[in-house]
Amino acid sequence: MDAALHALADPNRRVILEALRHAPATAGELADLVPVARPGVSRHLRVLREAGLVEAEQRAQWRVYRLCxxxxxxxxxxxxxxxxxxxxxxxxxxxxxxxxxxxxxxxx
Known part of the structure; x- marks a missing residue:
């Protein structure tokens, strides 16, 4: 639970989770929602994955993220x-x- 609370502490990660609540999305689609460079979005997604809040599925050359x-x-x-x-x-x-x-x- 500590990892989830840590992940939820960041407002950009909450925006990402809110988007994923509605539908799965690629990292690029999620990057368009937050004022963070793409490498930063990747780091946010890694924190969310490590907390078990999202999972990624490889589809062709894209990773599609889904809320857990x-x-x-x-x-x-x-x-x-x-x-x-x-x-x-x-x-x-x-x-x-x-x-x-x-x-x-x-x-x-």
Whole structure:
């Protein structure tokens, strides 16, 4: 999971992943989406491959990249515990705000 979080930390890699979420793409197509020279895009793709977030398939002279959602599911599962904690806290805040409104309304 650490490799996936490291890969997700870069905004250019997130743009690449977002594009691959919709459809597989070549490195050239992905390079058109980010303000990075092609060698930099290749390095970003290597980081994403090493994190298990994308896989490459050779088609003739092109490599076609495809999203691998497994590591994202792992990150989602880890974040879910924090999401539940914040939902409980926000629910408690909502209850306190509603209680305060009710008390102000009954004392007027």
């Amino acid at each position: 959602p497994g590591p994202l599911a792992e990150v989602h599962e880890w974040l879910d515990g924090y999401r539940q904690m914040w939902e409980q806290r926000l629910d408690a805040l909502h209850t306190e705000v509603a209680r305060g409104r009710h008390e102000r309304g009954s004392t007027s």
